[in-house]
Amino acid sequence: MSFTGAVKAFGTVRAVDGVDLEIGRGETVALLGRNGAGKSTTISLLLGLDEPDEGTVALFGGPPSAAVRAGRVGAMLQETRPVPRVTVRELVSFVAGRYPAPLPVADALELAGIADLAGRRVDRLSGGQAQRVRFAMALAGNPDLIVLDEPTAALDVEARRAFWDSMRSYARRGHTVLFSTHYLEEADAHADRILVIDHGRLVADGTGEQLKRSVGGNLVAFDLAGRGTEGLTLLPGVVSVEVRGDRALLRTDDSDATVLALAELGAIRGLEVVPASLDDAFMALTSHVLETV
Numbered sequence: 001m002s003f004t005g006a007v008k009a010f011g012t013v014r015a016v017d018g019v020d021l022e023i024g025r026g027e028t029v030a031l032l033g034r035n036g037a038g039k040s041t042t043i044s045l046l047l048g049l050d051e052p053d054e055g056t057v058a059l060f061g062g063p064p065s066a067a068v069r070a071g072r073v074g075a076m077l078q079e080t081r082p083v084p085r086v087t088v089r090e091l092v093s094f095v096a097g098r099y100p101a102p103l104p105v106a107d108a109l110e111l112a113g114i115a116d117l118a119g120r121r122v123d124r125l126s127g128g129q130a131q132r133v134r135f136a137m138a139l140a141g142n143p144d145l146i147v148l149d150e151p152t153a154a155l156d157v158e159a160r161r162a163f164w165d166s167m168r169s170y171a172r173r174g175h176t177v178l179f180s181t182h183y184l185e186e187a188d189a190h191a192d193r194i195l196v197i198d199h200g201r202l203v204a205d206g207t208g209e210q211l212k213r214s215v216g217g218n219l220v221a222f223d224l225a226g227r228g229t230e231g232l233t234l235l236p237g238v239v240s241v242e243v244r245g246d247r248a249l250l251r252t253d254d255s256d257a258t259v260l261a262l263a264e265l266g267a268i269r270g271l272e273v274v275p276a277s278l279d280d281a282f283m284a285l286t287s288h289v290l291e292t293v
């Protein structure tokens with residue numbers, strides 16, 4: 001699949017703002033971003049539910065709508081209205097029947113971990129169960145590509161684990177998987193490749209390790225104790241500055257130099273130096289340097 005200079009705007013909001021992207025067959029890719037970053041809009045373009053205002057989006061070498069019509073794509077989107085009075089098995093069978101070479105329904109239910117719910121009515125399921133039914137619907141056609149928009153949003157820890165196991169088994173069969181998430185840990189644990197999107201732009205593309213390395217370093221935190229944040233971005237080593245309550249968090253690629261400079265300023269109350277975590281890496285990629293508060 002590819003995006004070439006893709007733009008999608010809603011009024012003045014550029015939800016997708018010039019994205020260039022290639023994803024190969026068999027990759028498991030996470031689309032990572034905060035609320036409103038542009039993940040769902042990217043997915044809509046990919047599925048042909050929306051047209052780009054500029055640029056192009058291609059899926060299996062043609063327009064997304066053609067790939068979807070040919071049954072090559074399965075999707076699990078955030079909002080799907082429950083269909084009353086049908087059972088899980090009926091619903092998944094119905095979806096499978098619209099594809100040229102579907103999985104046996106029992107396999108789709110098994111893969112999604114809901115074999116035991118087959119006879120239950122879909123409008124009487126818990127949020128987590130309904131989520132897994134949507135996953136079974138996405139798998140049902142045995143598509144080459146499966147697209148999952150925040151697939152674990154309604155799941156508890158146990159169900160999440162089961163979900164990722166299922167997703168992995170599906171990916172191991174050689175299928176391409178693209179999922180969106182807010183959680184870097186999830187992306188790192190379950191994707192070969194992470195695309196970080198912020199304000200509609202791709203700000204990083206690589207493995208979890210690569211992301212950590214590219215924005216690594218340390219975090220130096222201290223109590224502001226009422227002082228301002230002016231000039232902190234200019235201190236040696238400092239890459240970005242964030243303020244949480246009365247604490248300043250400086251991301252630095254030279255913590256020794258940063259700490260020495262802070263000491264000279266007398267700004268060492270509650271000083272801490274910790275290695276940047278994956279979450280810090282994500283913050284650094286998607287938060288903007290604060291000059292002042």
Ligand SMILES: Nc1ncnc2c1ncn2[C@@H]1O[C@H](COP(=O)(O)OP(=O)(O)OP(=O)(O)O)[C@@H](O)[C@H]1O
Pocket residue numbers: 010013014015033034035036037038039040041042182
């Ligand atoms: N149909 C629409 N009309 C107007 N604005 C929209 C529409 N769809 C999305 N937007 C705006 O485009 C931006 C990107 O939204 P999008 O839903 O793609 O983000 P997201 O990363 O999926 O967020 P979330 O994690 O909250 O689902 C947001 O500012 C959103 O308000």
